[in-house]
Amino acid sequence: MSKPRHHILSVLVQNKAGVLARVAGLFARRGYNIFSLAVAPTEDPELSRITIVVDVEETPLEQIVKQLFKLIEVVRISELDPSRSVERELLIATVRAGAEVRGQLVELANIFDAKVVAVGVDALTLSLEGSPDKLDDFEELLRGYGIVELQRTGRIALPKLDREARVRAVKGKAS
Amino acid sequence: MKITGAEALIKALEMEKVDVMFGYPGGCILPAYDPLLQSPIRHILVRHEQGAGHMAEGYAHVTGRPGVAMVTSGPAATNLVTPLCDAYMDSIPMVAITGQVSTTAIGTDAFQDCDTVGITRSITKHNELVMSPADIPLAVRQAFHIATTGRPGPVLLDLPKDVLQNTMTWHWPTDDEVAASLPGYKPNTKGHPRMIKEAAKLMLAAERPVLYLGGGVLKARAAEQVKQIAELLNIPVVTTLMARGAFPDSHPLNLGMPGMHGTAAAVTALQKSDLLIALGARFDDRVTGKVATFAPEAKIIHVDIDPAEQGKVRKPDVPIVGDCREVTKELVKALRELLDGGEKQADVGPWRSRVSGWREQFPLTYEQSEPGEALKPQYCLEMLRDNAPEDTILVSGVGQHQMWSSQYWKFEKPYTWVNSGGLGTMGFSVPAAIGAKVGCPDKTVWAIDGDGCFQMTAQELITATLSNVPIKVGILNNSYLGMVRQWQEMFYGERYSEVDLGGGVPDFVKWAESMGCVGIRVDSPEEVEPAIEKANSINDRSVVVDFRVAEGEKVFPMVPAGASNDDILLPPSQTPKREFLR
Structure with a gap:
């Protein structure tokens, strides 16, 4: 996978019906592409966090952020600098694993700290949680064995604790 | 309970x-x-x-x-x-x-x-x-x-x-x-004080400034403050289609409407300016023309309550997010403080005379019809304007008649002009005029419509009759989809495709009468004024005046879609002196 111009937006929204459709609709309406998206409630049941990875230059990113801010249910948007945040993603993959390569695959899984979650006659299902880069590497190596099915969750991220993440201004929000 | x-x-x-x-x-x-x-x-x-x-x-x-x-x-x-x-x-x-x-x-x-x-x-x-x-x-x-x-x-x-x-x-x-x-909804109404000060400094330093007013000035009810700024600095003003009425047309500093069918003076002033003070305006494509060549030498102060408008089309040098009234109030204060503190405004005299020159050389103009020739739509509008009761509200549909309405009317007060600017909704005029009359029952409301537009929503005149909301409708009826016809004439080699609306059908007078309105048909210039006088004298029901106008009339000036504002097309009679616009 080539290195895209990734920007991670962490969008705190009111946990209400239709909010995801509103966010997704805005991206479609304005012609922006979502690279990955993960959404779930936060520690506060009133709020959900949507982690959106977009693949754009700086200028359209500024427009995306401003347009997102205009959605009434969007409470806060932070742009997370990848070097100052922790990112995690989950991957599960079913890989062809005949008797002759099964040992190699288990060894590979051990090296990556992946788990074998299901075993079939000639296939294995593996899961790996970690940084998106690590998942990229793992996926690359699995490809050689023949991937039957693969699913990734899209990344979730939070600012690192040691240094403050770059947070886009919350003031001046909405209109 | x-x-x-x-x-x-x-x-x-x-x-x-x-x-x-x-x-x-x-x-x-x-x-x-x-x-x-x-x-x-x-x-x-x-x-x-x-x-x-x-x-x-x-x-x-x-x-x-x-x-x-x-x-x-x-x-x-x-x-x-x-x-x-x-x-x-x-x-x-x-x-x-x-x-x-x-x-x-x-x-x-x-x-x-x-x-x-x-x-x-x-x-x-x-x-x-x-x-x-x-x-x-x-x-x-x-x-x-x-x-x-x-x-x-x-x-x-x-x-x-x-x-x-x-x-x-x-x-x-x-x-x-x-x-x-609504934890995420906190509109910012107050402009940033540092930005306001920065803007005031730029405004004093500019030699060729223009106040570029958009609909936000009216939404924020900021017309009074804007006038103070214009007069304090003595600088020219342009009012976009959505801002007509925000600054009096009779004011010597007003250059009228900029944009695709704007006045040559307004369009050119924006192009040659060194500072645009955009208030509640959004740099719409109909105003900027080709964005890459829009106002190339101008710095931009952009006041808008919507942060997403800042930098959407043109990157501002001084962005101010806030309500136009609050920000302009602070701007007046900041300008006065600087001036009282001994700061001098750059000499804008040469710029003002250059701009006035354009205005004098390139007024809005059309060729009067010769005796026996078809009626000119612009003439009808001039007569409507000159005979309109004070504070008349003008409402238009979308197309040529809308542009002529904006061009030829004299808007002296805010909230006297209603039209569909952004979406360009044909059929807007009749129902919008009824809504306007409901809101201001003591004012005369004239809806100017095209024959195409009118046929989209005319049935609301039944609503006007039955709900006792008398409005007046002037149809500039050229039997064509006039604006589309104009584009086909100018940009599609006069190949007219599906723009002929069929001449005598419907009979607008009979249609009006069937809806409980008075219908008047006007064919010649002599009939225009009496018909308007009659329409203005009827206040117990709606009136529809069917002005049968020349089919080939075009709206000028015009900046063709996607072209640079520098390449504005003037009316034929002014084309020989276009060099003067440099």
């Missing part, structure tokens, strides 16, 4: 001081029409739901208060889509209430079930499907709050039938409760 959701809805509208709503009943909204019988709210029964939406817009345009439209589910809601999008594009405060099938039937393809909230999501400032009668008062308060604050816009509430029928215990939410329910 328990009341129904429908009763709560009507009560909430009364609490929001709604005095009139425009609507059309039907299946799912039926419960709401019952308590309406006991309500002081006036309901105007329209002939088509689109009419209700445009009436709400017209009402909001002239009063500044949110217009309210109420219709049923399914096709009624989809008929409201055009006015909602129109209101969204032109930032018109509006609250739409749609009926919906019962909560248990939503999504089952039940009769008149449609995803109203989904359909209108991208054309409303906000919308909400209310799932419990207890939520109605808060939803209504939120809707009016959101529609009227920040950058105004339409808000839609979708109310399932059982939500209207079931009961709730009335509670009117406090301001604090409303604020707490």
